[in-house]
Amino acid sequence: MTYQPLAATAVATDYQRNWAKQLRQEITSGAQYAFVNADTPHELFHAMGMPIVTNQWWSAVIAAKQLSEYYFDYMQGQGFHERLARYSSLPLIAEIEGDTQRQPWGGLPLPAMLCARLSADDHGKIFSLWAERTGAQLTLLSAPAVPDPQPDWWQLARQDWEQLYHSDRLDLMVGEFEGLIADIEALTGRRFDAEAFSRYMDAIDRQEEIFEEASALVAEAAQCPIRISEQIPNVMIPQWHRGSDWAIDHARRFRDELAERVEAGTSVVADEKIRMMWIGAGLWFDTGFYAAFEQSHGAAFVWSMYLPFAADGYRRASNGDPLRALAARVSAMNEQLHQPPWINAWMVEQARKYRIDVALMLIPQHDRFSGHGSLYAKAALEAAGVKVIEVWSDMVDQRDWDREAVVARITPVLDGILEEKRLT
Amino acid sequence: MEKADIAREKLEAAWAAADRGEDDGGLPRVGVFGLGVPEGAIAASGAVCVHVNFGPIPDDEPMSAVIEPFVDHEVRVFLNRFALGDFNGMTAIVFARDDAAAVTAYQYATEWVRQGRAPQGVPRLFLFNLVHAATAVARRFNGIQCDKLLDFLVGLGLARPDPARMTVAAANARRRAQSLIKASTAVTAGMAARWRNAGRFLSTTLHADLLEQAISAAEMPQPSGPRLALVGSPIDAPEVYAMLDSRGALVADLQAYGHFWPGPWDEESDIGAVAAILADDPSCPRIVPPQRHRQSLVDRIVLARCNVVVCQLAQTDDTFGWEIPGLAAALAALGITFVNLGFRDHRPDEQWLAEAPQKLSAALEVAS
Numbered sequence A: 001m002t003y004q005p006l007a008a009t010a011v012a013t014d015y016q017r018n019w020a021k022q023l024r025q026e027i028t029s030g031a032q033y034a035f036v037n038a039d040t041p042h043e044l045f046h047a048m049g050m051p052i053v054t055n056q057w058w059s060a061v062i063a064a065k066q067l068s069e070y071y072f073d074y075m076q077g078q079g080f081h082e083r084l085a086r087y088s089s090l091p092l093i094a095e096i097e098g099d100t101q102r103q104p105w106g107g108l109p110l111p112a113m114l115c116a117r118l119s120a121d122d123h124g125k126i127f128s129l130w131a132e133r134t135g136a137q138l139t140l141l142s143a144p145a146v147p148d149p150q151p152d153w154w155q156l157a158r159q160d161w162e163q164l165y166h167s168d169r170l171d172l173m174v175g176e177f178e179g180l181i182a183d184i185e186a187l188t189g190r191r192f193d194a195e196a197f198s199r200y201m202d203a204i205d206r207q208e209e210i211f212e213e214a215s216a217l218v219a220e221a222a223q224c225p226i227r228i229s230e231q232i233p234n235v236m237i238p239q240w241h242r243g244s245d246w247a248i249d250h251a252r253r254f255r256d257e258l259a260e261r262v263e264a265g266t267s268v269v270a271d272e273k274i275r276m277m278w279i280g281a282g283l284w285f286d287t288g289f290y291a292a293f294e295q296s297h298g299a300a301f302v303w304s305m306y307l308p309f310a311a312d313g314y315r316r317a318s319n320g321d322p323l324r325a326l327a328a329r330v331s332a333m334n335e336q337l338h339q340p341p342w343i344n345a346w347m348v349e350q351a352r353k354y355r356i357d358v359a360l361m362l363i364p365q366h367d368r369f370s371g372h373g374s375l376y377a378k379a380a381l382e383a384a385g386v387k388v389i390e391v392w393s394d395m396v397d398q399r400d401w402d403r404e405a406v407v408a409r410i411t412p413v414l415d416g417i418l419e420e421k422r423l424t
Numbered sequence B: 001m002e003k004a005d006i007a008r009e010k011l012e013a014a015w016a017a018a019d020r021g022e023d024d025g026g027l028p029r030v031g032v033f034g035l036g037v038p039e040g041a042i043a044a045s046g047a048v049c050v051h052v053n054f055g056p057i058p059d060d061e062p063m064s065a066v067i068e069p070f071v072d073h074e075v076r077v078f079l080n081r082f083a084l085g086d087f088n089g090m091t092a093i094v095f096a097r098d099d100a101a102a103v104t105a106y107q108y109a110t111e112w113v114r115q116g117r118a119p120q121g122v123p124r125l126f127l128f129n130l131v132h133a134a135t136a137v138a139r140r141f142n143g144i145q146c147d148k149l150l151d152f153l154v155g156l157g158l159a160r161p162d163p164a165r166m167t168v169a170a171a172n173a174r175r176r177a178q179s180l181i182k183a184s185t186a187v188t189a190g191m192a193a194r195w196r197n198a199g200r201f202l203s204t205t206l207h208a209d210l211l212e213q214a215i216s217a218a219e220m221p222q223p224s225g226p227r228l229a230l231v232g233s234p235i236d237a238p239e240v241y242a243m244l245d246s247r248g249a250l251v252a253d254l255q256a257y258g259h260f261w262p263g264p265w266d267e268e269s270d271i272g273a274v275a276a277i278l279a280d281d282p283s284c285p286r287i288v289p290p291q292r293h294r295q296s297l298v299d300r301i302v303l304a305r306c307n308v309v310v311c312q313l314a315q316t317d318d319t320f321g322w323e324i325p326g327l328a329a330a331l332a333a334l335g336i337t338f339v340n341l342g343f344r345d346h347r348p349d350e351q352w353l354a355e356a357p358q359k360l361s362a363a364l365e366v367a368s
C-alpha cells in the first residue's frame, strides 16, 4: 500500500505560498512591518493589521534557498563564534552580510519595529544587533521565570492560568503588551479595538479546540492515519494565521479528513507494530526520513509536538480578560517545551496518550536554551517505559546529515522492540 | 606573624576553601548563586551570604544523567554537590533569575527535589526574579520580587531587614568597597581578585576588616606595563591572572567573577534603591536595552585608560560571543587593541596556557 497524502496538505501549502507572495508584495511596496521572534504576541500585530515577518520563518525561507552554509561561514568570518545559535540568527547574518540580491525576495526592507522575548539571553543580543543595523524600534518582553513550575501545566493553563503563571508575572506582561500596543498605534495611526480583539481571541480558542480534536483522533486511532511530515504543515501554517477564517476552516478540513481516514481504517503502515515520537524541531531537509522504518519494522512516527502543542500551548480561556489570557499564552510559551518539570511531564503524558514505544530525541549541542531539560525528559520517558534514542544536533546538521548512519543506530533498537513484542 | 600577614593568610584560605570555610562567626549561612542578588538585604537579616558556585569538583556525580554537556561547568559542579548534600546546613540558597548559570542551577535542583531524589536536609531554594528593565511596570514587578525575598528571609526565621539593619549593612558594604579599591592598586591583580572573591564566603564586616589589615602592609607597586582589561565569560582561574600580571597591569576586570562583584546596589540602605540600581545594572547581559551592556564595557575600558582588552570564553558561551565583533570594532575605533584568547576550560589546560601568552604578546606588540 502506498501512502496517500491528505488533500488538506496541498491546500495549506498553496495558501502559505500565496500568503508569502502577498506579504512580499505588501512589504516590498513600502508597507510598515514588524520583524518578530516566534514566541512574541503575534496576536497583537494581527489584531492591529500590522504585517509581521517571523524570525524563525524567515530563517527557514533562507535555508530553503540553500543559503545557510554560506551565511554560517560568513558569520564566522565576521568574528561570531561557531557555538552561537544559528537558526535564530540566520536572518540577522543575512542582514549584516548585506547583499540583498543573494537573499530571498531580494532582501527584506527595513522593518519599522522589532520584537523578541527575553526567554533566552541571546535573543536580546540578536535583536539588538538588528536594531543597531536597521535603527528600528526594539521591544523586548521580559521573561521572569515561574519559580514553582507545576508539572501538569497543560491542565492548569486552560482555566487556572492565573495560579499557574502568577499574577505578578502576568501584570508585568500585560503592562508590556500595553506599551507595545501604544507603539503599534503610534506607528500605524490605528486604534486597538478591544472588542474585536476579544472576538479574535475566541476564534483562536475555537481553532485550537479543533486541533485538540485532531490530536485525539491521531492518538486514539487503532493505527496512525497520517505521517508527521503532513501533520506539521497542516498545523503550523494555520497556526501562523491563527484566528483567521481561513485558519479555522483549514483546521476543520484537516480534522475532518483525519476523521474520515480513521473511519475508513486508513493507516500509514498496514500492520503497525511500533509507534514513534519525534522530539524536537522538524527535519525539514529530509522529511522522507520520517518514513524510513515503515517498511522495515512497521514503525511509524506518529507524534511531533506541533499538533498537540496547538491545544496545550495555546488554549487559554479569556476569563473575561483576553489581553491577560494572551499574556498567559505568551508568558511561558517556550519554557513549557524546555524546562523541567514542564517538558518531562508533558512528554510522558503525550507518550501515554499516543501509546509510544520509542522516542527519537533531538538534542542541540549549542543552542542550549532549546536543549535544556532534554535529559530530564529522557529519564522520565524511560521510567514510563519508552525507549529513547538521543540524536545530537550535529548529526542532523544538513552539512553532516548521514541518513544511513542514523538509520543504523535506530534499527537495532527497533529490532529489539519487535523481539520484545514477539512480533518477528 | 604580623597582623597583616595573618589577614592575608586568612583571605587566601577563605578563597581556597570557598563555601567550605567556617569563618562565618556562627551566623546562619544563606547560599547565593549568581550576580544580581541583593546580598545586603540578606546580610541585614542577620545571615552571612556564601556563594555556592565556586566549590571543588566532587568525586561523585549523582546528577550527571540529567545534565547536558552544554550546561556551564559551575552549574554542573553545584548540582552534583547539591545532590550529595554538600550544602546541607545552609539555611537556604538564593538564585538570580537573570544570571544564566543560576537560573539553570535553580531549575535543575528544584526538579531534583521535586522528584524526591535530593538527600534529606537540603536547603530551601529561592529564585530572585528581578528583571533588568526600567519601565514603570518593571519597577512595580521588581518591588514585588524584593518583598518576596524579604518575606522569604523572615520565613526562614531571620530578622526582617528593616531600615536600621539595612543602613548598617549598606555602611559595611561601602567600607568593604573602599578597601577593595585600595587592594586593587596595592597588590597584583591575581591577588586582588582572590582577596575580593574571598568575600563571597565571609561576612561583609570580616571581609572589610581582613582587607584593611592586609593592605596596611602591602607594597603599593606602581602599576607598570600596558593597561589591560579582561572581558568575556566569568573566570577566576589563578593561572590566567598570573599570565595577565606578567604582561601588564590588569586595571579593568569586566566579567562576573571580576569587578562586577560586589555590586554597587549593596551600598544602598533603601530596598527600593537597591532594586532600582540592580535593574539598571548594565553589567547584566539581559539589560534592556541590550546595547547598554557593550557600551558600558567600552565606557569602563576608556575610563580605566586601557591599551589592550583581553577576551576569553567558557566552552559553553552562547551569549557574550554576540558582543565580540561589535566590541572589537568599537575599541578599534578608539585605538584600543582587542585580543580574543578563545574558548578555555574552567581551569585552562596546558596548551591553552601556552598559546594564550603568545597571542597576548602579539597583541601587545601591535598595541605599542
Ligand code: SF4
Binding pocket: A056, A057, A060, A061, A232, A233, A236, A237, A282, A284
Ligand atoms: S515548516 Fe513551519 S516554519 Fe517551516 S516553512 Fe513550513 S510552516 Fe514555515
Ligand code: SF4
Binding pocket: A038, A039, A056, A281, A333, A334, A337, A338, A369, A370
Ligand atoms: S523549539 Fe523551542 S526555542 Fe525553538 S522555536 Fe520552538 S519553542 Fe522556540
